[in-house]
Amino acid sequence: MGRECCSLVVLCLGAVASLSAMALVSIGVSTDHWTRTVVDRARVKTQGEENNTEYMFFTRNTGLFRICFPEKDRPLEGSPGLFLSIVDDWCYSREFYLNDISKGVFSPPGLSSHANTQLQLHRSSPILLFGYLFSMALVGLLGLCGCWQQSANKLITTAAFQLLAALVGASAMATWHAALFFEMEKVHDEGFPLSWPDWLQESTTVEISWSYIVTWVGVCLTLLASLATSAAAICLRSRRRTWEDDALRMKLKVSRMFAQHAYFPDDIRSSHSPSIHDRDYPDYPTIPANFPTHNKMLSARGPGSELFLTERNKEYKKVLNQLEDSRF
Template structure:
């Protein structure tokens, strides 16, 4: 089996899997898992009645960041207890979630009072979603150029598909980098009661954060899109080499036929209408001339 067929098949399967993984990661809400040990915080507040224990209890029962939650690009979901102060709905995958607010459109001009760091964080969050959407658009175009390239066995179309898959990989990787930028701003730079820098010490001590399966799936999709680009490029090289070998083989078959048909013959009439000997030249091996 030609190497182009094998490589094209593997590249196509890899691209389909990459598209599926990126779509799953984009639409699910398990990028970041934040576990809050509410029982430990309740015990601390009960044992220390003095000071700010009452405010901690109030926050524990009302503030969403005192609840175990998962975060995605569009939703914050609560797999355990649910905060009563947050508007919650049932997501398509049967989890109780609230929406992440991107302020699009900002009808009430709510972003006017945000700090510079908060605006930078908001712009990066919006750009993360935008880059993923453009990556899916590039992937959609790559699908059609790949179909045409496989149908016509065109190295040019397959090369274009490889370039588009590489663009998809770069766009998705850029989106992931921006998402990490958002995470950095929220944890290290932003000031506000819902952000890590201003959490009470008891909340920090009883909270754990880790990357969840949607995040892992997203990076797998990025890696497979890069692998698909490399495979499509290799398939184009194989296809171009096979075409050149086919053309060289066809020329070997055509040349002997052309030479065997290139014989010359002519009949001449003399002054009184009589035939004179025919000059015949044959091209087979050495040049031979003889009179018939």
């Protein structure tokens, strides 16, 4: 009973962790709070740039796909590329150069080597995260089949795929970090922080926001789910081994019971051995108390005795066949 509770509880914990991980990563991917860039607007006004509508002069939140402006100071409505998101924030879409990709050009012309590296890393992060979500969806179906069939092998496979998904998610986070590093420290192309005026760089602060933290928590929960699923599979396999041992002991007990009786009751009348009335058949303790011994059975020969013996014989054979054909 303890092992059954162990496998069930641990498996439930793994399932909850897996579903929570998918939910958290989905929230992180769909929100725009990976970094928060705070700009000192007083310094901007001091420099006479308060009417400049470029995005780098405003406090903003940056996600995987959008740059949004949560405060009242933002680019003017109607600026090229500015749109209202579903959460009522005015945003710009981040540039992925999708038109160039559709033409088979993965490295747009005019970018430096560092800018091109930053672009490829920036593209890789959402692709890997979507791959993570797709893998976790397949893993969930596989794990559900493993639970229904109580298959330790399927649960081990599920744990392995969860571990692989966790590695994919961690790789996505690593590429995001690398893209941020190149953006802030390596790329001098126009529009990147190193090309801004010195006073603007000094007035700008970039910090990690909650979408990034939520995504990392989801990836860590995936690793925890993998460990929990592996532990549940080990508990289930141990319980299966106990079932096999119990079944083997039952088969041996039944075999020993029939070994003490050289023949079934129906075969007694067809035997050519000496008269069975001359033999003394002891009452073996393995025979149930309500089952008559050989002498009593044969001494009570009457119109219904043969039918009684036949039914008992069939019952014994049925039980034995079920035990021998059982699969664990």
